[in-house]
Amino acid sequence: MNEKSGIVSKSEEITKKDLTKVALRWLFFNTSAWNWERMQHIAFAWSLLPVLRKLYKNKDDLGKALKRHMVFFNTEMVIGSPIIGAVAAIEKEKAAGEDIPDDTVNAIKSGLMGPFAAIGDSLWSSAINAILLSFAMGLAMQGNIFGPILFVAAWATLAWYVTKLGINIGYRMGVNLINSEFLTPETINKVTISLSILGLVVVGALSANFxxxxxxxxxxxxxxxxxxxxxxxxxxxxxxxxxxxxxxxxxxxxxxxxxxxxxxxxxxxxxxxxxxxxx
Structure with a gap:
């Protein structure tokens, strides 16, 4: 980065490899150092570090960037992954000289984490987990060792794919993610209601069978x-x-x-x- 102009050089462009590193860190460490005061703030900053290191060569600038993300953050871990990608894109613009106040960056994070948490809790935590468990438990109850193996393999594969895809989508959209039609109150309400019904049906089937x-x-x-x-x-x-x-x-x-x-x-x-x- 040219420290006088603040422009990120072409060799320091954020690549898919950088975003993959971010996805791996977030997938494995999204609740590391979790606490009741700021919840996922350390995990968020740690996951974003490969991008921040590439954007901010100066230690002081890197320290300021990390400090900027040491604020309250909490969302559903898998479905909420686009937020990290969007913030990576915003950090790139900020490092390139765009006048983006720290409060604006954190306001965007705060505005996104609630809607993604609502959708993620209904889609991933309730529906998908319950569906995967229904298949795995059915095999396990029959004494089939592939029951738990199937669950772990399917869950890990799906979680990795969705996390990586979400971060890449968020990076491409950047600040426009907050204006996505998918995140409107009407859409969120419809999605959560539909997924809640699906989750209840699955839980009902699990209860009857197990x-x-x-x-x-x-x-x-x-x-x-x-x-x-x-x-x-x-x-x-x-x-x-x-x-x-x-x-x-x-x-x-x-x-x-x-x-x-x-x-x-x-x-x-x-x-x-x-x-x-x-x-």
Whole structure:
């Protein structure tokens, strides 16, 4: 970089190899040094470092660039990857002499991280993870070792592809990413609702297939044995798993029970039900 003019020389152009380095860092370290105060700020700056080093040869300028990104940042890790690419493009313009205040860079990050988090949580964390798990768990329940292997391989491959693609798309769009039609409130609302419905369908299927809850309670009337489970099945098959999932959801959603507390509760109920021959 010409320090007098502030122009980035042609040899210092950001290449696909540089963006690949950024993608690898973000994929593996997106929650490194995570904390409650600024969450993913260190991971963001660390991931962007290959680009910043190429743009800012002067140590003082590099230090200022890193400090600029040591502010609060938090979004969904895979679907939110275009933000890093867009910021890399903005940093390139800033290093080339464009008058872009630090507050503007951080305002763009803040404006993007919320919408991408909303879409990412619905698409990746809920829908895609649940779909991949449904296939893997089905194999694992049958004793097939390829169940967990399939999940890890499929998840890692898909996460890498989407992360790398997202960073490249974000870099090409730059600041225009914030004006993308995909990020309008109407689109986000439609996408999140649709994906939430898909996620519920998948979770419902998983609950019916993998939550095994039955009762051995029975009684004899006029020398004829009747089981409670047969009555429940005639009313609605898998009604006990449905009721249990509903109770777990209620305790988590409205009573703020943690996952560990719900797990302990499930173990205790299972033990008591087995000892008392109820479940």
């Amino acid at each position: 939550v095994n809850l039955t009762t051995p309670l029975k009684w004899i009337v006029q020398n004829k044995e009747t089981t409670l489970q047969s009555i429940l099945d005639s009313m609605m098959p898998k009604v006990l798993p449905l009721l249990w999932i509903g109770l777990i959801w209620y305790l988590h959603q409205y009573k703020n029970w943690s996952v560990m507390k719900l797990l302990g509760f499930t173990v205790i109920i299972g033990l008591l039900g087995s000892l008392l021959h109820i479940f």
